[in-house]
Amino acid sequence: MDTLLQQxxxxxxxxxxxxxxxLGYTMxxxxxxxxxxxxxxxxxxxxxxxxxxxxxxxxxxMPPLVILGIGLxxxxxxxxxxxxxxxxxxxxxxxHAPRLTPLITAxxxxxxxxxxxxIIWGRNYITFPPMIHKEIYELGGASxxxxxxxxxxxxxxxxxxxxxxxxxxxxxxxxxxxxxxQQVALLMGVDINRVIAMAFVIGSALGALAGCMVGSYxxxxxxxxxxxxxxxxxxxxxxxxxxxxAGAMAGGLLLGVIEALGAGYIxxxxxxxxxxxxxxxFAFIVLIxxxxxxxxxLFGERTGDRA
Amino acid sequence: xxxxxxxxxxxxxxxLGLVLLAATLFAVPxxxxxxxxxxxxxxxxxxxxxxxALGLNIVVGxxxxxxxxxxxxxxxxxxxxxxxxxxHFGIHLPFWVILPFGAGLACFFGVVLGAPTxxxxxDYLAIVTLGFGEIIRIFMNNxxxxxxxxxxxxxxxxxxxxRIGDFSFSQTSTIFGVTLSGPQxxxxxxxxxxxxxxxxxxxxxxxxxxxxxxxxxxDEVAAKACGINTRNIKLLAFAMGASFGGIAGGVFAAMQGFxxxxxxxxxxxxxxxxxxxxxxxxxxxxxxxxxxxxxxxxEALRYGIExxxxxxxxxxxxxxxxxxxxxxxxxxxxxxxxxxxxxxxxSLRRRELSETTD
Numbered sequence: 001m002d003t004l005l006q007q008x009x010x011x012x013x014x015x016x017x018x019x020x021x022x023l024g025y026t027m028x029x030x031x032x033x034x035x036x037x038x039x040x041x042x043x044x045x046x047x048x049x050x051x052x053x054x055x056x057x058x059x060x061x062m063p064p065l066v067i068l069g070i071g072l073x074x075x076x077x078x079x080x081x082x083x084x085x086x087x088x089x090x091x092x093x094x095x096h097a098p099r100l101t102p103l104i105t106a107x108x109x110x111x112x113x114x115x116x117x118x119i120i121w122g123r124n125y126i127t128f129p130p131m132i133h134k135e136i137y138e139l140g141g142a143s144x145x146x147x148x149x150x151x152x153x154x155x156x157x158x159x160x161x162x163x164x165x166x167x168x169x170x171x172x173x174x175x176x177x178x179x180x181x182q183q184v185a186l187l188m189g190v191d192i193n194r195v196i197a198m199a200f201v202i203g204s205a206l207g208a209l210a211g212c213m214v215g216s217y218x219x220x221x222x223x224x225x226x227x228x229x230x231x232x233x234x235x236x237x238x239x240x241x242x243x244x245x246a247g248a249m250a251g252g253l254l255l256g257v258i259e260a261l262g263a264g265y266i267x268x269x270x271x272x273x274x275x276x277x278x279x280x281x282f283a284f285i286v287l288i289x290x291x292x293x294x295x296x297x298l299f300g301e302r303t304g305d306r307a
Numbered sequence: 308x309x310x311x312x313x314x315x316x317x318x319x320x321x322x323l324g325l326v327l328l329a330a331t332l333f334a335v336p337x338x339x340x341x342x343x344x345x346x347x348x349x350x351x352x353x354x355x356x357x358x359x360a361l362g363l364n365i366v367v368g369x370x371x372x373x374x375x376x377x378x379x380x381x382x383x384x385x386x387x388x389x390x391x392x393x394x395h396f397g398i399h400l401p402f403w404v405i406l407p408f409g410a411g412l413a414c415f416f417g418v419v420l421g422a423p424t425x426x427x428x429x430d431y432l433a434i435v436t437l438g439f440g441e442i443i444r445i446f447m448n449n450x451x452x453x454x455x456x457x458x459x460x461x462x463x464x465x466x467x468x469x470r471i472g473d474f475s476f477s478q479t480s481t482i483f484g485v486t487l488s489g490p491q492x493x494x495x496x497x498x499x500x501x502x503x504x505x506x507x508x509x510x511x512x513x514x515x516x517x518x519x520x521x522x523x524x525x526d527e528v529a530a531k532a533c534g535i536n537t538r539n540i541k542l543l544a545f546a547m548g549a550s551f552g553g554i555a556g557g558v559f560a561a562m563q564g565f566x567x568x569x570x571x572x573x574x575x576x577x578x579x580x581x582x583x584x585x586x587x588x589x590x591x592x593x594x595x596x597x598x599x600x601x602x603x604x605x606e607a608l609r610y611g612i613e614x615x616x617x618x619x620x621x622x623x624x625x626x627x628x629x630x631x632x633x634x635x636x637x638x639x640x641x642x643x644x645x646x647x648x649x650x651x652x653x654s655l656r657r658r659e660l661s662e663t664t665d
Binding site: 119 | 367373426449581
């Protein structure tokens with residue numbers, strides 16, 4: 001029983017992070033129908049920038065929470081610029097190119113970002129300075145930390161804010177209109193370029209936030225961390241139905257929980273034949289099974305074939 | 308170019324070109340050997356990648372199915388060879404048994420993966436294939452306990468080279484007065500295999516199946532309405548692509564004498580896909596160009612960047628390995644930016660593209 005609760009808590013934390021990153025994928029996909037393969041790298045850059053700022057300010061005598069806040073803000077700002085630049089360099093010039101072309105430029109950008117990060121921050125794991133004093137709470141035999149609580153609460157807040165932005169504001173309306181039909185949105189006076197850029201910028205800001213969360217949760221960062229994280233988050237987005245924001249949130253949480261439960265129970269289920277190092281395959285196995293029965297994801301609309 | 312597709316078989320009216328090409332192909336291993344056997348190995352890898360890229364071209368270029376887990380089939384072929392011809396299990400089967408077996412096994416995996424998932428739309432299929440590639444890699448990485456099947460992350464060593472009777476491909480020997488090193492012999496084997504896959508690709512392109520693939524790529528609903536059994540035809544593309552991947556894997560294992568899960572990462576799938584797209588999807592010469600360029604460029608950079616940096620700054624400022632990959636990434640971006648249909652697209656695709664941008 002305590003394993004179940006413990007893994008649920010861990011899964012929820014991880015799932016909140018996945019959901020934030022998945023939102024970045026799904027917003028871009030919903031609007032221009034492209035997989036932003038470099039998104040995982042944006043998340044990684046966010047973590048690294050936050051790390052640098054925090055280490056730089058650590059000796060300044062400011063209260064730790066303020067330092068953490070500044071690190072977060074700088075990381076978010078840096079990633080917003082990065083997301084904007086990505087769109088300008090890798091996507092906008094290729095908007096009318098064959099579908100696979102932007103995929104390759106995105107892969108190229110992802111390789112570039114990874115190696116820039118390696119040149120700047122080195123190829124070793126870097127330890128994220130713990131800025132929050134960790135407190136451990138007990139609940140029904142399971143334990144969790146205040147960091148986990150903060151991650152889940154912050155993620156929930158941000159997702160609420162994003163929902164408000166998309167459903168209630170003018171730019172949100174423009175985004176939904178563009179996602180529905182670019183041509184018609186253009187005729188209605190929507191500045192398509194601005195809307196697409198916004199999707200990248202907002203997605204990257206969420207990614208930076210998620211990056212900081214991962215950094216403070218695991219307390220380590222690495223120049224290749226964006227890859228697996230991006231992959232999982234993309235899986236989460238597809239699981240929920242790519243292009244669907246509620247789907248990305250649900251998919252992220254679901255994936256986190258499934259992974260944590262899978263890692264906790266695989267040994268028992270297979271009589272110790274398979275161990276917890278198979279954790280990473282759950283995401284993909286669940287994905288394949290879900291897509292076999294619901295080809296557009298759990299919450300995706302049944303759309304016709306796109307040419 | 309009048310935009311019409313040429314239907315002249317390659318060997319008609321091109322004999323001079325063919326002779327030149329054959330002479331060049333023949334000369335490559337000897338010229339490369341002047342710079343050391345390492346360069347012959349690079350040439351070998353270039354041809355292996357031509358083979359892989361043409362295999363993937365069937366799936367992505369002809370049938371238009373985005374496969375991001377192609378390396379899984381390559382891995383299946385490589386591990387099939389490694390397990391059946393190494394001291395790991397003490398089995399030493401000859402290559403002509405294992406290569407077809409590896410191809411068949413990869414083909415089987417292709418069908419197993421394809422059958423339930425091929426009804427998915429483009430990007431969903433991409434992520435499922437990607438996931439499958441990762442599953443295979445994770446299994447290879449961890450299947451060393453409780454029963455040691457793949458020897459985990461250490462990989463399998465001492466794999467038998469390809470051997471015909473007493474003639475081993477790994478040792479230096481003299482044939483008709485010409486001394487050939489191991490890599491040089493593999494080079495000729497690989498060229499033969501590459502020619503085979505090029506022939507298959509060429510024959511497929513304008514065959515009934517090839518046209519069915521292209522119809523599915525352009526418009527699946529219309530293709531279905533024309534009476535094409537889209538599921539079976541797509542499955543066929545998947546299976547064929549997979550079996551080529553399996554053969555390439557087997558040759559890779561024999562050539563290296565060593566396999567480990569590290570060689571079959573997602574990055575490898577992405578590199579092969581980049582070769583296909585960068586060269587010109589669905590166009591055989593383009594794909595070959597893409598494969599040769601993307602194998603050669605990182606190697607050329609490996610040898611070029613160090614002296615260049617030393618000349619420019621007098622010392623090493625930036626880690627050459629990351630700078631090399633940085634340039635590689637930038638090259639991908641720039642090429643696609645200025646030639647969105649690839650470096651050498653087929654005339655059909657070029658025409659389509661100019662129509663959509665008008």
